[in-house]
Amino acid sequence: MLTKQADQAYVAGTYGRFDAAMASGQGAVYQDEDGKSYIDFGTGIGVTLFGACDPGWVKAVTDQLNTLGHVSNLYYTAPQAKLAELLCQRTGMKKVFYGNSGAEANECALKVARKYGESTGRNVIVTLRNSFHGRTIATLAATGQDRFHEHFGPFPEGFRVIPANDHDALEAALTAGDVCGILMEMIQGEGGVIPLEPAYVQLAEKLCREHDILLMVDEVQTGNGRTGSLYCYMQYGIQPDVVTTAKGLAGGLPMGACLLGERCQHILGKGDHGSTFGGNPICAAAALNVISRIDDALLEGVKAREAFIRQAMADCPGHQGVTGMGLMLGIATDKPSAEVASACLRDGLMVLTAHEKVRLLPPLNISFEALRQGIDILKKNLS
Ligand SMILES: Cc1ncc(COP(=O)(O)O)c(C=O)c1O
Incomplete structure (x- = not known):
């Protein structure tokens, strides 16, 4: 049985899920069960700070598991x-x-x-x-x-x-x-x-x-x-x-x-x-x-990525501004935020929503290239 069907049959229906079954992830990129790739601007709702399967984190966890x-x-x-x-x-x-x-x-x-x-x-x-x-x-x-x-x-x-x-x-x-x-x-x-x-x-x-x-x-x-x-x-x-x-x-x-x-x-x-x-x-x-x-260099990097996002969004139609600090940002979109989030997913970008806003919580160490690619997808879907 496909994941989605099994989930809908047996998991309590408390979550409004996106239409994707995620199979694996590495850094800021996830793959779904059909092999489609997604850039991650959500970190599992602010959780995977260094991206998916970060090697240092995996080693720390597995070393402890084995001890x-x-x-x-x-x-x-x-x-x-x-x-x-x-x-x-x-x-x-x-x-x-x-x-x-x-x-x-x-x-x-x-x-x-x-x-x-x-x-x-x-x-x-x-x-x-x-x-x-x-x-x-x-x-x-x-x-x-x-x-x-x-x-x-x-x-x-x-x-x-x-x-x-x-x-x-x-x-x-x-x-x-x-x-x-x-x-x-x-x-x-x-x-x-x-x-x-x-x-x-x-x-x-x-x-x-x-x-x-x-x-x-x-x-x-x-x-x-x-x-x-x-x-x-x-x-x-x-x-x-x-x-x-x-x-x-x-x-x-x-x-x-x-x-x-x-x-x-x-x-x-x-x-x-x-x-x-x-x-x-x-x-x-x-x-x-x-x-x-989480040292000074990482925190400076968070601020640099925030500046990058704010600058990239500044001249973009379809939104009313960016709120938040660091890599916790909200974008008040002209279109319903849920619609924007679904369109982004279709185009290979995972974003979140919060109230009427699109919410971005990307990995703290996401590459600027992945950030640029993700922002391009977001901008395309704002208007
Ligand atoms: C500010 C704040 N407090 C508490 C919670 C609840 O956290 P959890 O879902 O881990 O219980 C959340 C979750 O979104 C949150 O954003």
């Missing part, structure tokens, strides 16, 4: 300890909790905020309208987009959604006296690749300090070099109390992490949280490979 696979969090394992050390050294955070996804990283952050506020009776978590934080019941409650909520209520209490970039609403929310944390994406990814304004983010940091509220940044999509810094908050000049990340963290294996700063590093104690697979040696070895390769 120690799963053993559980009942024992110390070197890859997760080394990774935590590296993440803390590179961010100034103090402790790391590992999960398996972005939603799990955010679930951990929500629990940390609740326990942080417990002694003062504060339990409200503020999030932003148009945000996306995951699809578990609690992370859906945190997500500020009603369309994701349909059918799944009731939701847990203690979430308050405010409009992004509205200073007065932020001040009113954070001075209400019942808030233990605020969770925000620096660039709203699923919401349409919309960066927060720096002055707003800096005000949030100030108010959080003044009112003993945890500033929690969701870097699930923006993190791990994607926007031109190791984590996007670094470009906003702030120091969050909690940083969550996943997607590109392990470069193609499931891993999420919740990084805890000075103020909340001791909040989670024995038995407060856990995960069978979280931080397993294989995913941790993959992430060690990824994080240790």
Whole structure:
């Protein structure tokens, strides 16, 4: 039975898939089961940072697989300890909790905020309208987009959604006296690749300090070099109390992490949280490979590729501009974005959509030649 038929018969129908069954990939090029090639501007939704089957990453993973696979969090394992050390050294955070996804990283952050506020009776978590934080019941409650909520209520209490970039609403929310944390994406990814304004983010940091509220940044999509810094908050000049990340963290294996700063590093104690697979040696070895390769040269390369894309799109009809930072870019297209994405796929280019935009999340090390070829296909399909 063909892949598509078997999938449609037996896999739960939660995904609106493109009409292609992918068979293999190398770097920024995938092949489908019919042997057709595609340039990849999607990295599996921001995951395969160094492209498909990157040799260094594959070696790190296979070496670990051949040494120690799963053993559980009942024992110390070197890859997760080394990774935590590296993440803390590179961010100034103090402790790391590992999960398996972005939603799990955010679930951990929500629990940390609740326990942080417990002694003062504060339990409200503020999030932003148009945000996306995951699809578990609690992370859906945190997500500020009603369309994701349909059918799944009731939701847990203690979430308050405010409009992004509205200073007065932020001040009113954070001075209400019942808030233990605020969770925000620096660039709203699923919401349409919309960066927060720096002055707003800096005000949030100030108010959080003044009112003993945890500033929690969701870097699930923006993190791990994607926007031109190791984590996007670094470009906003702030120091969050909690940083969550996943997607590109392990470069193609499931891993999420919740990084805890000075103020909340001791909040989670024995038995407060856990995960069978979280931080397993294989995913941790993959992430060690990824994080240790995100250096200044790579980040400069991300910015150079962003400049290349912006310049290539500047004089192109059929769109209303490019938003985002680094290699997390959104293009508001005149035609419906889903139509553009399907046409690109037909012509051999994989792109994503986000709301009404075409979204580009190419590999951080994609060659300029592949970038040029992909942009040519995109431009052709915009008008
Ligand atoms: C900002 C943000 N947070 C959380 C998530 C959820 O991540 P996951 O699908 O790994 O649970 C996503 C996924 O798109 C995301 O973009």
